[in-house]
Amino acid sequence: MPWKFDANSPIYLQIMDELKLKIAKGELNPGDKVPAVRELAIIAGVNPNTMQKALSELEREGVLYSQRTSGRFVAELGNGQADIRQGIYKQYMDTFVRGMRELGFANDDIIKILEKYFNEEE
Numbered sequence: 001m002p003w004k005f006d007a008n009s010p011i012y013l014q015i016m017d018e019l020k021l022k023i024a025k026g027e028l029n030p031g032d033k034v035p036a037v038r039e040l041a042i043i044a045g046v047n048p049n050t051m052q053k054a055l056s057e058l059e060r061e062g063v064l065y066s067q068r069t070s071g072r073f074v075a076e077l078g079n080g081q082a083d084i085r086q087g088i089y090k091q092y093m094d095t096f097v098r099g100m101r102e103l104g105f106a107n108d109d110i111i112k113i114l115e116k117y118f119n120e121e122e
Contacts, residue, residue, distance in 0.1 A: 002045025011046055015054035017088075018044075020063065023074060024085040034064060034072040 005014050022028045034055070035043070041051040055072060058064040063084070064072045077084070100110045 003043075005046075012050050012054040012057065015044060015046065015051060016058055017091075019054070019058060020084045021088060023063065023077070024088055028074050030074050030076040032074045033070070034074065036071060 003015075003018060005011050019028070019034075028034070034040070037051050037055060038048050040055075041048040044051065055064060059066060059072070062075055063077070065075045066072050097110060100113070105113065
């Protein structure tokens, strides 16, 4: 099933985010082989050139590395996995807080709403 993409952001950036999310969640671990460009492109439902760009950028960032005839692998990130998680949580929080502010909530109100939400969840 093809991945779902948002029309407001370049697809290659969304692919990068999706792969980083898989790393942050532990679905892809250091040393794991990443499927080939064409295979990933088919899975995601995108042009192989778009997938190649995303994977090249992840290599440039040090998230992936290539071995000549073996393909691409998830890099040993050390504290990088935590950094990826921090970046993802920041994106989620930015979206959430921006949405709450658009609804007219002040920071104190947002905190109270979150506290109430977590207390009800227990």
